[in-house]
Amino acid sequence: MIKDILQNFNIEAFQKEILNWYQENKRALPWRETSDPYYIWISEIMLQQTKVDTVIPYFNRFIDKYPDLYSLANAPEEEVLKVWEGLGFYSRARNLHTAVREVVENYDGKVPDTKDELGKLKGVGPYTQGAILSIAFNQPEPAVDGNVMRVFSRLLLINDDIARARTKKYFEQIVAEVISKEDPSSFNQAIMDLGATICTPKSPACLICPVQEHCRAFEVGAQAELPVKTKAKKQKSIHYAALIIRNQEGKYLIEKRPEEGLLANMYQFPMVPLEEVKLEDIPAWFYKKYGVQLQMGVQSGDLKHVFSHLIWNIDIHSAEVNDTEVKDSSLRIVDLEEMKNLPFPVSHLRIRKGLE
DNA sequence: AATCCGGGGCC
DNA sequence: GGCCCAGGATT
Incomplete structure (x- = not known):
């Protein structure tokens, strides 16, 4: 042929x-x-x-x-x-x-x-x-x-x-x-x-x-x-709260993502899936997951980020902690300059831009 | 064979 | 908003 x-x-x-x-x-x-x-x-x-x-x-x-x-x-x-x-x-x-x-x-x-x-x-x-x-x-x-x-x-x-x-x-x-x-x-x-x-x-x-x-x-x-190409499926949409968490020293609590899957090993502001967790339940959910007590602040904005296969709708919330160190190995407490030396996906670079 | 995995630019 | 792009790994 x-x-x-x-x-x-x-x-x-x-x-x-x-x-x-x-x-x-x-x-x-x-x-x-x-x-x-x-x-x-x-x-x-x-x-x-x-x-x-x-x-x-x-x-x-x-x-x-x-x-x-x-x-x-x-x-x-x-x-x-x-x-x-x-x-x-x-x-x-x-x-x-x-x-x-x-x-x-x-x-x-x-x-x-x-x-x-x-x-x-x-x-x-x-x-x-x-x-x-x-x-x-x-x-x-x-x-x-x-x-x-x-x-x-x-x-x-x-x-x-x-x-x-x-x-x-x-x-x-x-x-x-x-x-x-x-x-x-x-x-x-x-x-x-x-x-x-x-x-x-x-x-x-x-x-x-x-x-x-x-x-x-x-x-x-x-x-x-030409060429003939079948269409890709539409993306699924997920609603998150991203938490900008500050401690008394003005440093930030950030997270390293798992070593497999989406955005593997990249850093981000902690994300809470809002389909599963109500806003008022975030502190309890966060303590259970990371062992850290936090106090929620105000929502400072939102953004939409489109991937090839899904869409993130992110509400940006501020929060406070008293900790200066953390036990969970995925968490880090860093200042803005240290953050800039770590790899972030574009969605979270946009969130970080609001801090400057 | 189908699904997962980013981001930007074009229309 | 849909579609495109010098694809590969995983299941």
Whole structure:
């Protein structure tokens, strides 16, 4: 069936034209100034589900702080999370940190250049394997993401649901056939750039597309209908009270989240689920959970924070404690400056901003 | 195969 | 408000 879909698709001409276009039009990106697999790796992890413009300042800060693989391997996790703060999907940072240590342990600090070895590393899946192998090691491996599926679904007029796993495998077979064997690095990056700048999700710029004459969707005017993708479910909404808890010294009581699940190992102001706990029951609930007596103050505001799969509606309350130290290992008492050195999710950075 | 896991920007 | 984005791990 791969042969069928590629029937009458002029692979050689397509390769030549997309590579010529890329040579003339490629975006100047920090991670394109090198082919060091460590830098390529960092960039590919950051770029997962994240736009280029968002990644650039994070990438620059990250390699400034961790210029080589060993400096990252030797860093404490909390510091790595702090550098990642605001970028989201924090398991990416924790998995990357784990994987870099695996490379030091098992591969003498050198990023492996085979699919099997890369695939064993935490956080390195099929896409990132292909991206590292092609971009850093110039191997003709497909690196198929949503971007690539959009481009090829239009080029070849494929209306399979790209949310399905089997569809992704189908595109991987197609790209394995079409990819340039002479310059796979440029080829994969060319498809990325085309998807980001020309073959965009909404209103693609077909009239200036360098491979328009190869595009079956453009030929029949179907580019706006592709790719086909089933909708994600709507997010669930949860109502919390976030507690800004101060002691007599003016320090704050904050909490480190569990090491698994949502926002793992990130810090936050303690949160009370208001569907389960009434406002007047918060002190009793808090004492039972943390062993700390608190007095509630006033509500100082509220905010809404949207995740990919849920929505937090947070009422911000102030509270007071007498304690200067705490027993519960997840709690810490810190001043504002100390807080700024700890990793917080954006929702709680917004809460903290009200303290300045 | 379905679900979980952030955040920002666009329309 | 819905949708998109250089996905992977877990179940």
